[in-house]
Amino acid sequence: MSITVVGTVAFDAIQTPFGKVDRCIGGSATYFSVAASFFSPVNLVSVIGDDFTDEDAAIFNGRDINLDGLQRIAGAKSFFWSGEYGFDLNVAKTRDTQLNVLAEFNPQLNERQRNAKVLFLANAQPDLQLTVKKQSNAPVVALDTMNYWISSAKEALTRVFSEVDLLVINEAEVRQYTGEANLIKGARQILALGPETIVIKRGEYGVLMATKSAIFAAPAYPLENVFDPTGAGDTFAGGFLGYLASRDEVGDREMRRAIIYGSVLASFTVEKFSLDRLREITIDDVNARFEAFQQLMAF
């Protein structure tokens, strides 16, 4: 079954303690689509400028990613983000954001995009997320957000929370949104707003998933070389929801396995800049690391 993602396709400039790149492919929908396509057909909905060449778009080639929704605007520039990480790779410091084509982004889903089984609303202004959600027939709608919207558009964000099934959100954002230091209490506050499931990303510490009846916790896959964390969260969401969309049923067991697949994909992403590592790997690599994850957590 297919999955539709609405988010950014972008250029990034990134500096980490291990290297620096002035222009590489980035964007939430890019990482998400490539990760999800390991498991399910993806409809990508985004916007780019004509600086995003066919060569750049080759990242999507040979994958089950439908690009009908990738709008290219002539004479305009793609969304650009520049960020920097210190040795504590958990926190990115944004140096520059240029909205460019994103300023006018107003996605209209076509029939195919509307009828996907899963809709993922990547980080965006909450009212825009709600507009897209209302166009969709997906039985499972998932949402990401960021600290900026929690402080600047909390009411709108709360409305979207109440309309989606699944939230994928950072630990710090749960604390910021709820004002609650205890993460489990914070998760329960958000579940009370409507979502059936909250998936809390904790960076190098892994993931915690809470529903009204169960909690699942998984560490991150331990890596000796974390090179660039950019895109880890969107890759996680792609692996997680891509795997879910591929299942006939979406119960507790499949959700847990989906969390691990998301974690596996994210663990590859951070091993190199941009999508360089995701480009190299095959589903066999993914399954091998899934098995290594079972060893990691078995007792």
Added chain:
Amino acid sequence: MSITVVGTVAFDAIQTPFGKVDRCIGGSATYFSVAASFFSPVNLVSVIGDDFTDEDAAIFNGRDINLDGLQRIAGAKSFFWSGEYGFDLNVAKTRDTQLNVLAEFNPQLNERQRNAKVLFLANAQPDLQLTVKKQSNAPVVALDTMNYWISSAKEALTRVFSEVDLLVINEAEVRQYTGEANLIKGARQILALGPETIVIKRGEYGVLMATKSAIFAAPAYPLENVFDPTGAGDTFAGGFLGYLASRDEVGDREMRRAIIYGSVLASFTVEKFSLDRLREITIDDVNARFEAFQQLMAF
């Protein structure tokens, strides 16, 4: 099989966002002994002043804890620690430390204490830890330490590292000792010094165990009410090593189960001040939470 612990029996004054207590029982050997005694007979080696009354010592009653090594010094005061936690319960701020009887502590193990299967050297000056280690015949020797010794006695600490089998240490201490931001690389550096196993405590994020051939990672048990984290690390070590000492073999499988038992015990400790929660629970409570842990991590 029995276990010997050398550490502190103390009084604490603690302030958390949820309450305040001016004088309660604390100390590394106290938490460790009570936790370990759920699984194995314990020999406690420590020193107290005559301010530590029989009523205070009742914490050890009805448990398999041998107190021959609990030296009481007349006219002197017990070790005292005062600390404070903010809403981020991961970090304690020390307000006061009074060594008192601890200043002259020079433990001499008797035959029973020397011949225990496991020796746990709780946090102390590294030369003192080495002196105790040399008296012991234990096939398994485990060590804790703290940031203070890493900065003030690193050479001595490195000597002790090379003489023990197992290190129980905080994540931040691994980074401080090795100067390495990546935790897995840091763990490998320390393993290269001699210990077969390093168990890294990550507070609310759980535990990571590394040997030369395997890595095991477990989240912490998710709690809605964390009241006071004091003693969580020593309780963890007690549950971990107490369970190990109770096993005939100490292989990878038993080490992993021991980590979970340690985590279970620690999760009880933080639910109330001091050892108040450990006092209440039975082995049935421990086993029930062990099963809940299996649910938490199953996929």
